Amino acid sequence: MALWQGTSVRKPTGGRLRPAHKKRAFEIGREVTLPPMGPEEHRIIRTQGGNTKVRILSSNVINVTDPATGKTQKIEFQTVAANPANPHYVRRNIITRGAVVVTKLGKARITSRPGQDGCLNGILVK
Secondary structure (H helix, E strand, O other), X not given: OOEEOOOOOEOOOOOEOOOOXXXXXXXXXXXXXXXXXXXXXXXXXEXXXXXXXXXXXXXXXXXXEOOOOOOEEEEEEEEEEEOOOOXXXXXXXXXXXXXXXXXXOEEEEEOOOHHHHOOOEEEEOO
């Protein structure tokens, strides 16, 4: 199903706007990618202007930064402990920005956007 991201035909007050043009192909958005925990898998997506995004389809590796020491390590994580975006994502091990994952160093909060950046970065949470 296409996701239209053009301007609305309604004003904030509820009145009708007369659009200057019809719907355009570049106003169509993409479906949301909800990457689960699993073996690392990526997809390269072409965006407007010929630029690219790298989407994570699934991953189990995260770059964890310790704020006390400033050191970063690439380690595997076991599970998703919390996800403020949706509590049901915890059961399904869905990775989004702000999710808390359990690693061997402790819990880490994801600071990158997996659907936009193509990598998982996080910081240790005390």
